[in-house]
Amino acid sequence: xxxxxxxxxxxxxxxxxxxxxxxxxxxxxxxxxxxxxxxxxxxxxxxxxxxxxxxxxxxxxxxxxxxxxxxxxxxxxxxxxxxxxxxxxxxxxxxxxxxxxxxxxxxxxxxxxxxxxxxxxxxxxxxxxxxxxxxxxxxxxxxxxxxxxxxxxxxxxxxxxxxxxxxxxxxxxxxxxxxxxxxxxxxxxxxxxxxxxxxxxxxxxxxxxxxxxxxxxxxxxxxxxxxxxxxxxxxxxxxxxxxxxxxxxxxxxxxxxxxxxxxxxxxxxxxxxxxxxxxxxxxxxxxxxxxxxxxxxxxxxxxxxxxxxxxxxxxxxxxxxxxxxxxxxxxxxxxxxxxxxxxxxxxxxxxxxxxxxxxxxxxxxxxxxxxxxxxxxxxxxxxxxxxxxxxxxx
Amino acid sequence: xxxxxxxxxxxxxxxxxxxxxxxxxxxxxxxxxxxxxxxxxxxxxxxxxxxxxxxxxxxxxxxxxxxxxxxxxxxxxxxxxxxxxxxxxxxxxxxxxxxxxxxxxxxxxxxxxxxxxxxxxxxxxxxxxxxxxxxxxxxxxxxxxxxxxxxxxxxxxxxxxxxxxxxxxxxxxxxxxxxxxxxxxxxxxxxxxxxxxxxxxxxxxxxxxxxxxxxxxxxxxxxxxxxxxxxxxxxxxxxxxxxxxxxxxxxxxxxxxxxxxxxxxxxxxxxxxxxxxxxxxxxxxxxxxxxxxxxxxxxxxxxxxxxxxxxxxxxxxxxxxxxxxxxxxxxxxxxxxxxxxxxxxxxxxxxxxxxx
Numbered sequence: 001x002x003x004x005x006x007x008x009x010x011x012x013x014x015x016x017x018x019x020x021x022x023x024x025x026x027x028x029x030x031x032x033x034x035x036x037x038x039x040x041x042x043x044x045x046x047x048x049x050x051x052x053x054x055x056x057x058x059x060x061x062x063x064x065x066x067x068x069x070x071x072x073x074x075x076x077x078x079x080x081x082x083x084x085x086x087x088x089x090x091x092x093x094x095x096x097x098x099x100x101x102x103x104x105x106x107x108x109x110x111x112x113x114x115x116x117x118x119x120x121x122x123x124x125x126x127x128x129x130x131x132x133x134x135x136x137x138x139x140x141x142x143x144x145x146x147x148x149x150x151x152x153x154x155x156x157x158x159x160x161x162x163x164x165x166x167x168x169x170x171x172x173x174x175x176x177x178x179x180x181x182x183x184x185x186x187x188x189x190x191x192x193x194x195x196x197x198x199x200x201x202x203x204x205x206x207x208x209x210x211x212x213x214x215x216x217x218x219x220x221x222x223x224x225x226x227x228x229x230x231x232x233x234x235x236x237x238x239x240x241x242x243x244x245x246x247x248x249x250x251x252x253x254x255x256x257x258x259x260x261x262x263x264x265x266x267x268x269x270x271x272x273x274x275x276x277x278x279x280x281x282x283x284x285x286x287x288x289x290x291x292x293x294x295x296x297x298x299x300x301x302x303x304x305x306x307x308x309x310x311x312x313x314x315x316x317x318x319x320x321x322x323x324x325x326x327x328x329x330x331x332x333x334x335x336x337x338x339x340x341x342x343x344x345x346x347x348x349x350x351x352x353x354x355x356x357x358x359x360x361x362x363x364x365x366x367x368x369x370x371x372x373x374x375x376x377x378x379x380x381x382x383x384x385x386x387x388x389x390x391x392x393x394x
Numbered sequence: 395x396x397x398x399x400x401x402x403x404x405x406x407x408x409x410x411x412x413x414x415x416x417x418x419x420x421x422x423x424x425x426x427x428x429x430x431x432x433x434x435x436x437x438x439x440x441x442x443x444x445x446x447x448x449x450x451x452x453x454x455x456x457x458x459x460x461x462x463x464x465x466x467x468x469x470x471x472x473x474x475x476x477x478x479x480x481x482x483x484x485x486x487x488x489x490x491x492x493x494x495x496x497x498x499x500x501x502x503x504x505x506x507x508x509x510x511x512x513x514x515x516x517x518x519x520x521x522x523x524x525x526x527x528x529x530x531x532x533x534x535x536x537x538x539x540x541x542x543x544x545x546x547x548x549x550x551x552x553x554x555x556x557x558x559x560x561x562x563x564x565x566x567x568x569x570x571x572x573x574x575x576x577x578x579x580x581x582x583x584x585x586x587x588x589x590x591x592x593x594x595x596x597x598x599x600x601x602x603x604x605x606x607x608x609x610x611x612x613x614x615x616x617x618x619x620x621x622x623x624x625x626x627x628x629x630x631x632x633x634x635x636x637x638x639x640x641x642x643x644x645x646x647x648x649x650x651x652x653x654x655x656x657x658x659x660x661x662x663x664x665x666x667x668x669x670x671x672x673x674x675x676x677x678x679x680x681x682x683x684x685x686x687x688x689x690x691x692x693x694x695x696x697x698x699x700x701x702x703x704x705x706x707x708x709x710x711x712x713x714x715x716x717x718x719x720x721x722x723x724x725x726x727x728x729x730x731x732x733x734x735x736x737x738x739x740x741x742x743x744x745x746x747x748x749x750x
Contacts, residue, residue, distance in 0.1 A: 283483060283485070285481045285482075285483050285485035286485050286487060288452050288479075288481070288485070289479065289481055289485035290487075290498070290502075291452070291472050291473060292450055292451075292452070292472050292473065292477065292478060292479050293473075293478070293498055293499040293502060293546070294473040294499060294502045294503055295473070295498075295502045296473075296502075299502060304487055307489045308488065308489060
């Protein structure tokens, strides 16, 4: 055995080599391991400590908070349930009997809403227990808006991933001009909106057909995608006042539907972008095969495409769910009384004249965090299971 | 529309296909008889898969008509064409069990449960996978996946059966086995089958007739024996046969081809300055230098098994000859080659056409 080969035997390396050289491509050297885990530990502390702090603060009273930062219950301060108790006692309606009645009301009101086209049932005003109301509002709004957003967004993404669109530049210009014409006709001339819209639509099809040869330039799927994501470029605070005015005009201020629609629309670009990438990487033969087997496009989407993108779908759903669960800005403008969500409740503990009620705020934050953690655990199962399934795909 | 479960004929009429400025199929005509097994053979990019996809409806032709039976299906959606297709990647649905995969074509047609189960079992039995029905594709080997894809294709007894390189992902041994099974199945079911491959052995063994494509142009459509023994042009002659046909350039003078200072007797006559003669290695014979049509030195002598392949340097060209397996020649030995006049093909090099 020659000198060189001998030196590279694993057991004969110098101390420095052993410390700094990775034993295999998929492994780390001892030093790298220590550095990596120290960094991870530091980062974990940064991430987890605020949660710990919020939890212990929710068991403090005003005095314990104002005395300064104390971190260890029973040693530094005496824990108390005051902050929690007050959430359920500040209103007369916050006892378990009242909450049970409210649940009944919720079922009744949903039923009334569903049958309203046929039978006129007046919805009953719930007696308000603020924390319960805010929590159910948050649940209803985030679940329905996420459902709507992911449903519509993933279909749009699939269409963009599979169908080539070539909208002609000229047609888009004609469309925009006609919309302007409709607005002018409706607001300044006084023609009913439906009449001007119908005329404009007819004109659009006529002009688009007549001028077909004129406009050669057309856009593609990439432009459409960019246009969709560009909706997120503006900071939301810029559009919140126009949105307020619009919802006011249609009488939807302070309704669940307003926030559901708004969140669905605001988050749609994210869904489209994420799902587009998942759909694009599916092998197209599966869909072609299903098509030859006689399946319709909708069936292919539901039965072949969606199950195969389940990991992506779960990740996207989780992201959108968290985004709408935590949304504050739109809610604070559009949900004034009845549909206040949890983030608004939390922010309301900053009372201004009496200062911030940190202990009560912490209790509310804990209430807000728990469902998110549950959801993450639940959906992560889908995510990891799905990834395995994709990895072995023929 | 062809009646369900009845084998139908297929016809391509002047079909053209271009992607942008690239012409993939040029004036493509092909007629496949009902119940016939036709193989589209060609290198990658020859347009064979495109032809298949046009027939399936996954691709639209730029011009021309496609018929199944007597009906033009050019404008008909794929799912109404009553065809089934086996993809190179098998295209099994990974989240469905084998049984669900096989039954999918019936499920979308809303066939009753009991009928569907019976059909699934019978299709599975036909390809011997009835014991795998509860498994998922990821738990199967390549050959088993291939069988599932086949079962899914035969379950509804289509009038035309399309296969896009179905065996190319299998190892050599399994490929031979599946080939035999495919041939048997096609014959017993009598379903019109169009099969795309780049493998000439598959084409020769499976097909009733072989269609050879190159650069989107149909070169020859004939039985395997005709393709081999009577190639229509230089491309077909060189494409088919292993080891490939010897090709030697020269000029045709009367009924002699003059090349490397030798006049070789040819079965055809003419005056062509740029001519090519082709002769298959197994039609030539080794001879002593003085008795050969031509003579040269041995370049290599490779023992293949049942024969030896001897390559001989001859002027600027090389010529391969199949010799008996005990042929003792060594590199550099002088050797003669007998080229039989009757097995010689002559082509016009300018257009590749066979001189007859």
